[in-house]
Amino acid sequence: MEFQHSQASHCxxxxxxxxxxxxxxxLSEPMTFGLSSxxxxxxxxxxxxxxxxxxAYRMPPKAIIKGLQxxxxxxMRFETFGNxxxxxxxxxxxxxxxxxxxxxxxxxxxPYLPQDLRFHFNAHNVLAFGREASGDYRLSDPVAETVVTxxxxxxxxxxxxxxxxxxxxxxxxxxxxxRAPDWHKVLPAALKKTTRIMLDAPLPIIGVRGIRWLAKAIxxxxxxxxxxxxKMFIGQVVRMQEEIGxxxxxxxxxxxxxxxxxxxxxxxxxLGELAEQLIDIGDEWREFALATARMIRDRDPLHPPKLxxxxxAIADREQAFFRDLRRAx
Amino acid sequence: xxxxxxxxxxxxxxxxxxxxxxxxxxxxxxHIVQSAGWEVEEIVTKQAVDDLLRLAEDARQRALAxxxxxLEYHMYRVRMDVPLLAQASGIWQxxxxxxxxxxxxAKLSPSLLATYADAMGLSVEQLKKAD
Numbered sequence: 001m002e003f004q005h006s007q008a009s010h011c012x013x014x015x016x017x018x019x020x021x022x023x024x025x026x027l028s029e030p031m032t033f034g035l036s037s038x039x040x041x042x043x044x045x046x047x048x049x050x051x052x053x054x055x056a057y058r059m060p061p062k063a064i065i066k067g068l069q070x071x072x073x074x075x076m077r078f079e080t081f082g083n084x085x086x087x088x089x090x091x092x093x094x095x096x097x098x099x100x101x102x103x104x105x106x107x108x109x110x111p112y113l114p115q116d117l118r119f120h121f122n123a124h125n126v127l128a129f130g131r132e133a134s135g136d137y138r139l140s141d142p143v144a145e146t147v148v149t150x151x152x153x154x155x156x157x158x159x160x161x162x163x164x165x166x167x168x169x170x171x172x173x174x175x176x177x178x179r180a181p182d183w184h185k186v187l188p189a190a191l192k193k194t195t196r197i198m199l200d201a202p203l204p205i206i207g208v209r210g211i212r213w214l215a216k217a218i219x220x221x222x223x224x225x226x227x228x229x230x231k232m233f234i235g236q237v238v239r240m241q242e243e244i245g246x247x248x249x250x251x252x253x254x255x256x257x258x259x260x261x262x263x264x265x266x267x268x269x270x271l272g273e274l275a276e277q278l279i280d281i282g283d284e285w286r287e288f289a290l291a292t293a294r295m296i297r298d299r300d301p302l303h304p305p306k307l308x309x310x311x312x313a314i315a316d317r318e319q320a321f322f323r324d325l326r327r328a329x
Numbered sequence: 330x331x332x333x334x335x336x337x338x339x340x341x342x343x344x345x346x347x348x349x350x351x352x353x354x355x356x357x358x359x360h361i362v363q364s365a366g367w368e369v370e371e372i373v374t375k376q377a378v379d380d381l382l383r384l385a386e387d388a389r390q391r392a393l394a395x396x397x398x399x400l401e402y403h404m405y406r407v408r409m410d411v412p413l414l415a416q417a418s419g420i421w422q423x424x425x426x427x428x429x430x431x432x433x434x435a436k437l438s439p440s441l442l443a444t445y446a447d448a449m450g451l452s453v454e455q456l457k458k459a460d
Contacts, residue, residue: 114344253351257359
């Protein structure tokens with residue numbers, strides 16, 4: 001199959017950008033991210049990863065794939081499997097038909113990824129576009145620089161990993177051909193949805209209020225005998241913000257890029273000015289990450305309230321930003 | 330972030346890979362820039378990896394001293410904890426903790442050992458040893 005790989009910063013938006021381009025609709029990665037209203041913030045103390053609460057800077061997995069269906073009038077087909085053999089057979093069958101197939105996988109079992117990044121995270125998206133003579137799958141992993149190959153046994157494990165967000169062999173592909181939407185209709189709707197998520201979420205742990213809630217939790221961290229746990233806690237926040245393919249600043253830069261594109265498509269320079277503001281906010285998130293890392297390494301004394309203040313300042317700026325965005329949309 | 334400010338200081342946890350970041354070019358537009366790594370990311374990734382290595386090494390020492398079973402060591406070595414191993418193997422958490430007792434682990438049935446080994450991607454022979 002003729003397939004054009006391009007590197008992206010985030011797996012799900014990268015997969016959808018490549019898949020749509022392959023089917024004749026060239027949408028950038030930031031456009032798939034923004035159009036599906038994927039930007040968010042959530043602090044979920046109930047969901048623990050290795051004993052630490054989950055912090056997310058975007059909507060839950062599959063939100064981008066599903067969220068693009070309405071604005072693009074696109075129907076995606078999703079298939080999961082109770083038994084791995086059936087899932088393998090179906091993937092091979094689709095590849096034999098020449099289809100490009102999206103897969104949900106666990107990062108831990110993908111041998112081509114760097115060892116230190118292979119944790120048990122089950123919602124990593126890759127594209128399969130063919131098989132080698134040896135039987136190895138040819139994959140386009142959006143966060144990798146080039147296409148990769150993966151032995152069948154490893155890919156099967158990755159697709160049928162157990163635990164939170166278990167993929168159950170999920171594969172997906174579009175039905176029909178995507179068409180360019182009416183930008184003047186879909187872009188304002190997507191922008192408004194993001195402002196609703198960030199400003200009006202009914203739970204205090206989502207959106208701007210979620211950032212303040214996290215600040216409160218960091219305020220209470222112990223800098224004395226519990227310092228080791230406190231460092232793991234703040235380290236986890238930065239890992240979710242920077243390490244897990246976010247394009248930097250917890251997806252704030254990728255969303256700013258989307259705003260620049262939207263400004264051009266709609267002929268609204270106000271959105272371009274808002275993009276500038278969001279780039280500044282992304283820089284502040286990166287300063288927060290830097291301050292945190294310095295405390296983890298004891299280059300600066302561990303002082304959680306200082307980090308909490310930084311987060312509150314970011315929350316104030318994001319609140320003002322999303323209110324302006326709502327008016328501009 | 331300007332594209333000239335994208336960190337290129339290297340990050341050993343990336344294993345030589347470069348990752349895509351969004352940064353502002355001279356025309357004011359954001360675009361993808363490859364980053365060789367930022368020390369901040371290296372610090373927080375290493376922190377998580379080192380914590381798991383510490384747990385595995387601690388369990389290995391206790392397994393060699395006969396205070397726990399090799400099961401606990403391998404669980405941490407494959408970056409799992411008890412709740413995750415329970416989900417991956419279908420075995421209840423309290424049973425897994427019971428199987429950390431060396432005397433009970435020594436008497437486990439081959440099929441139960443095979444279930445554990447399969448969940449962690451090991452052979453049964455590997456699972457029985459803590460080295």
